[in-house]
Amino acid sequence: MDPTSLQRLVLLTSLLSGSTHQARLTVTPSSSQVFAGERVSLRCEDASEGWTVRRNTSKEIRAECGVWGTPAGSSCAIGYTDPVDSGEYWCESTGGSTSDTVTITVSGGSGGSVILQSPALPVTEGDDVTLTCRTKMADPPSAHFFKDGVSIRTEPDGHMTLLHVSRSDEGLYKCSFQGKESAWSRLSVSGKPPTTTRPPTSSFSTTMDPPTASSAPPASSLHLVFRVICHLVVFCPYCISTFLMVSIYRERARGSDPTPPTHAEQGLDDDYDDVMSAVTTEHQF
Numbered sequence: 001m002d003p004t005s006l007q008r009l010v011l012l013t014s015l016l017s018g019s020t021h022q023a024r025l026t027v028t029p030s031s032s033q034v035f036a037g038e039r040v041s042l043r044c045e046d047a048s049e050g051w052t053v054r055r056n057t058s059k060e061i062r063a064e065c066g067v068w069g070t071p072a073g074s075s076c077a078i079g080y081t082d083p084v085d086s087g088e089y090w091c092e093s094t095g096g097s098t099s100d101t102v103t104i105t106v107s108g109g110s111g112g113s114v115i116l117q118s119p120a121l122p123v124t125e126g127d128d129v130t131l132t133c134r135t136k137m138a139d140p141p142s143a144h145f146f147k148d149g150v151s152i153r154t155e156p157d158g159h160m161t162l163l164h165v166s167r168s169d170e171g172l173y174k175c176s177f178q179g180k181e182s183a184w185s186r187l188s189v190s191g192k193p194p195t196t197t198r199p200p201t202s203s204f205s206t207t208m209d210p211p212t213a214s215s216a217p218p219a220s221s222l223h224l225v226f227r228v229i230c231h232l233v234v235f236c237p238y239c240i241s242t243f244l245m246v247s248i249y250r251e252r253a254r255g256s257d258p259t260p261p262t263h264a265e266q267g268l269d270d271d272y273d274d275v276m277s278a279v280t281t282e283h284q285f
């Protein structure tokens with residue numbers, strides 16, 4: 001195989017793997033709670049053309065970015081948030097594929113003077129995660145933190161850090177400061193990447209990973225090799241069948257030719273017959 005066709009094959013392989021990508025919604029600032037008036041920017045990442053941000057709020061269902069925000073490509077910005085912007089946000093393609101959903105709560109009005117700043121997206125198992133209790137003035141000197149309805153900690157500087165998070169840290173969190181409470185926000189913990197970001201169609205390659213991924217060689221290059229092999233396995237039968245169809249067609253065309261075949265051509269035809277019978281045997285097997 002010459003270098004050009006190898007390059008083409010690599011390009012085709014990357015196109016095939018690209019087609020299995022799914023959009024991911026990212027939020028800036030990366031907090032599931034914001035104060036009213038703050039700017040929030042939502043972005044569909046890994047997305048080709050045709051993905052838009054949609055939302056469900058108490059007043060809207062599947063509302064497109066153009067209705068409530070400022071679209072820019074596959075991004076959407078809310079310049080000045082309002083409590084009615086609280087809701088579920090996700091990316092949706094024109095074909096109906098959807099990303100994971102992100103919940104955003106906009107605090108405002110009388111009860112909205114405290115927010116819990118917590119990651120809007122799932123955090124990765126083993127990461128350190130800091131939850132911050134904020135007031136509009138400054139970080140409070142001392143805040144109480146709650147998980148699933150139970151008071152868990154009082155932190156003198158308003159920050160609570162969870163070291164090496166695991167699934168058991170998942171749950172609903174809120175904080176309070178001088179009797180004012182924030183809204184609840186869910187903290188989700190996902191397995192180590194790339195296991196979680198991988199679409200189910202290629203999950204078979206992740207099962208070949210050793211369970212202790214941290215001590216293993218870089219998983220990304222292993223995955224790339226697996227992907228290339230998988231695509232080759234899919235691609236090769238197409239090459240073989242195309243070759244066979246061209247061979248058969250040429251053989252038929254020659255059969256209708258009135259001039260008798262030369263000795264060399266006769267030998268070639270015999271080779272084709274051999275290939276055909278070999279392939280047939282293989283298929284019967």
Ligand SMILES: *[C@@H]1O[C@H](CO)[C@@H](O)[C@H](O)[C@H]1NC(C)=O
Nearest residue numbers: 055056061062088089090101
């Ligand atoms: C949005 O609301 C509709 C109608 O209630 C519901 O079917 C859909 O599942 C919601 N989507 C999300 C991501 O919450």
